[in-house]
Amino acid sequence: MKKIINNPENVVNEMLEGMVKAHPDFIERVEGFNVLIRKEKNNRKVALVSGGGSGHEPSHGGFVGYGMLDGAIAGDVFTSPTPDQVFEAIKNVDCGKGVLLIIKNYTGDVMNFQMAAELADMENIKVESVVMNDDVAVENSTYTTGRRGIAGTIFLHKIAGAAAERGMELKEVKRIAEKVISNVRSMGMSLTPCTVPAAGKPGFELGENEIEVGLGIHGEPGTHKDKIMPAKDIVKHLMEKILNDYSVSKDEEVAVLINGLGGTPLMELYIINDEVNSILGNKDINIVKTYVGNYMTSLEMAGFSISILKLDDELKELLGDKANTLAFKQF
Amino acid sequence: MKKIINNPENVVNEMLEGMVKAHPDFIERVEGFNVLIRKEKNNRKVALVSGGGSGHEPSHGGFVGYGMLDGAIAGDVFTSPTPDQVFEAIKNVDCGKGVLLIIKNYTGDVMNFQMAAELADMENIKVESVVMNDDVAVENSTYTTGRRGIAGTIFLHKIAGAAAERGMELKEVKRIAEKVISNVRSMGMSLTPCTVPAAGKPGFELGENEIEVGLGIHGEPGTHKDKIMPAKDIVKHLMEKILNDYSVSKDEEVAVLINGLGGTPLMELYIINDEVNSILGNKDINIVKTYVGNYMTSLEMAGFSISILKLDDELKELLGDKANTLAFKQF
Numbered sequence: 306m307k308k309i310i311n312n313p314e315n316v317v318n319e320m321l322e323g324m325v326k327a328h329p330d331f332i333e334r335v336e337g338f339n340v341l342i343r344k345e346k347n348n349r350k351v352a353l354v355s356g357g358g359s360g361h362e363p364s365h366g367g368f369v370g371y372g373m374l375d376g377a378i379a380g381d382v383f384t385s386p387t388p389d390q391v392f393e394a395i396k397n398v399d400c401g402k403g404v405l406l407i408i409k410n411y412t413g414d415v416m417n418f419q420m421a422a423e424l425a426d427m428e429n430i431k432v433e434s435v436v437m438n439d440d441v442a443v444e445n446s447t448y449t450t451g452r453r454g455i456a457g458t459i460f461l462h463k464i465a466g467a468a469a470e471r472g473m474e475l476k477e478v479k480r481i482a483e484k485v486i487s488n489v490r491s492m493g494m495s496l497t498p499c500t501v502p503a504a505g506k507p508g509f510e511l512g513e514n515e516i517e518v519g520l521g522i523h524g525e526p527g528t529h530k531d532k533i534m535p536a537k538d539i540v541k542h543l544m545e546k547i548l549n550d551y552s553v554s555k556d557e558e559v560a561v562l563i564n565g566l567g568g569t570p571l572m573e574l575y576i577i578n579d580e581v582n583s584i585l586g587n588k589d590i591n592i593v594k595t596y597v598g599n600y601m602t603s604l605e606m607a608g609f610s611i612s613i614l615k616l617d618d619e620l621k622e623l624l625g626d627k628a629n630t631l632a633f634k635q636f
Numbered sequence: 637m638k639k640i641i642n643n644p645e646n647v648v649n650e651m652l653e654g655m656v657k658a659h660p661d662f663i664e665r666v667e668g669f670n671v672l673i674r675k676e677k678n679n680r681k682v683a684l685v686s687g688g689g690s691g692h693e694p695s696h697g698g699f700v701g702y703g704m705l706d707g708a709i710a711g712d713v714f715t716s717p718t719p720d721q722v723f724e725a726i727k728n729v730d731c732g733k734g735v736l737l738i739i740k741n742y743t744g745d746v747m748n749f750q751m752a753a754e755l756a757d758m759e760n761i762k763v764e765s766v767v768m769n770d771d772v773a774v775e776n777s778t779y780t781t782g783r784r785g786i787a788g789t790i791f792l793h794k795i796a797g798a799a800a801e802r803g804m805e806l807k808e809v810k811r812i813a814e815k816v817i818s819n820v821r822s823m824g825m826s827l828t829p830c831t832v833p834a835a836g837k838p839g840f841e842l843g844e845n846e847i848e849v850g851l852g853i854h855g856e857p858g859t860h861k862d863k864i865m866p867a868k869d870i871v872k873h874l875m876e877k878i879l880n881d882y883s884v885s886k887d888e889e890v891a892v893l894i895n896g897l898g899g900t901p902l903m904e905l906y907i908i909n910d911e912v913n914s915i916l917g918n919k920d921i922n923i924v925k926t927y928v929g930n931y932m933t934s935l936e937m938a939g940f941s942i943s944i945l946k947l948d949d950e951l952k953e954l955l956g957d958k959a960n961t962l963a964f965k966q967f
Contacts, residue, residue, distance in 0.1 A: 307827045307844070307845065307847070307864050307938075308864075309827070309900065309904040309907065309908060309940065310866070310867050310904060310907055311866045311867050311868055312866075316903060316907065319867075319906075320903045320906040320907055320910075321906075322906075322910045323905075323906030323907055323908070323909035323910035323913070323928075324906050324909075324928075326909060326910060326913040326923075327892075327894075327906065327909050327926040327927075327928045359903065360901070360903060362901065362902035362906070496638045496639075497638075513638070514638065516638070533638050535641070535642045535643075536641050536650075537642055539640060561658075563658075567899075567901045568898075568901075568938070569640065570691070570693065570899075570933060570935045570936050571693035571694055571698075571898075571930070571933065572647060572651045572690065572691060572693050572935065573639060573640040573641060574654075575650075575651040575652075575654030575655050575658065575693070576640065576641055576647065576650045576651055577640060578654040578655075578657060578658050579650050579653045579657060582654070582657040595657065595658040597654075597655075597658045599902070599930070602902065604901045604903065605900065605901050605938060607638075607899070607936060609640065629967060634967065636960060636965070636967055
């Protein structure tokens, strides 16, 4: 295993330290916990908390800040954070207007976040939660009952974050979050596996000319392996799966996220976007906003996912709101 | 070669199309050229132009926009852009106050940008140029006489860009650019090579536990190969080379850039930052600002570089100015 780390057991701690030292104006760490919270607090809003295993950076700590999350919990690499860590985040960000938990649909995350919500309930903190399940590749999977939550979660952070920043009540923020979930679909593929530091070897294997189609962000198996093919054929397949899963009609508006999994050059992500743009253009679907980059990664995995978010006026307006976090800035 | 591309010969064109389609509010392409220019022009300022071979994304097109560059030229992968392309960029961005060319020190870039400057001179466009040579690893190298220009160039784009945006004259912007060059030092290392699409195979080889120390952003050899070692030892070596090259004293202020080469997870870049922060802290050097991410890449290469910029009041103030480009936003 060739990685630029010290002790595999300390990667999460050292990463969090490095993040806080790089961005002390945006985030601070809750002492003794793997929890990052917003530095400049807004004490008159619903608080948003997300998190999950580490190894998906900048998710989720990179999205803590104005117009997005108030707190993020970093579990061990590819491992759900424990309920006490999630509870600590909740306690630190609640200002009396309640907390919305944004959970990706993995069995461990759902269970641990729900247990934290119960702990919070015992202390009379209002907590609601939503579960993202945007990955159209497979129903059920390693670690998951139902569909997995992947990069579409970024749209959820952005839009629910904007709703909260505008001062909407918990019930409203949750309604909007659920609309995002019902309007977003994603699917990915990879060229290479990745290596969890503590494991020391790749999580799965791929042949020299082989790709994994529809895999999860922890390297969970996708729909099938295939031979490497031109970008346009890969994109065509993923877009068919996404657009066959729900109805996006002519003249409707969408936002697009081309998400790199950590080891894919931006050059390739932009080539992918060129293809996605053509496919949507040929269907007269209007792209209002496009994001390209590493938003939810799988360590050093080479690969990408496409997320399509169908917009109505409300979602479009909130998506356009200002955000200012380490990894997502929009003005 | 496993890459998400179509025809290797079209990667630059398709990438530029994908960029413009993703960010039509920031950039546009000069028709028929591999030149990206700023969409919302400021016609009362000195224009800044940079560029070089492709494969270093988001450099340099990602830095076209408010407070940074006005135009960027994309050569073929790892290949200098031709003088006519550079000249086209100059013509498109000049508004009468002159153009500053920001060149990285590679023989081809220096020659072709200078030829473009001569073409511009014949059309009475005022052009000045500066050459970045921040890499302390080696004197002379493949493609280079003198030191190579690497990620420290991002500080140059930012600070010279802020000076121009403030309305300073060409001579002043050039003076400030030269101060940045004299105040910045960088050095990098890699874990893996990268593959130029048209070549179809990696540019060099590294053993399973081997790293290349001090290499260039086109995979040019560094100072030596070594065994993989803990992050803190790698960082210590690079920081010694950087801080032995010029004087940064106790209580002086610096900005830090931890630059990923394309295939390195953000987790590792933040662990690296934690070490850099400790080393500078132990010397009582004050870190005013830290940037962590993929700013100047080498396709999918795993590795990173550290850049340290010594600040005086003028550079510090300009570094803090607002910028709004695809890949660098600060408010």
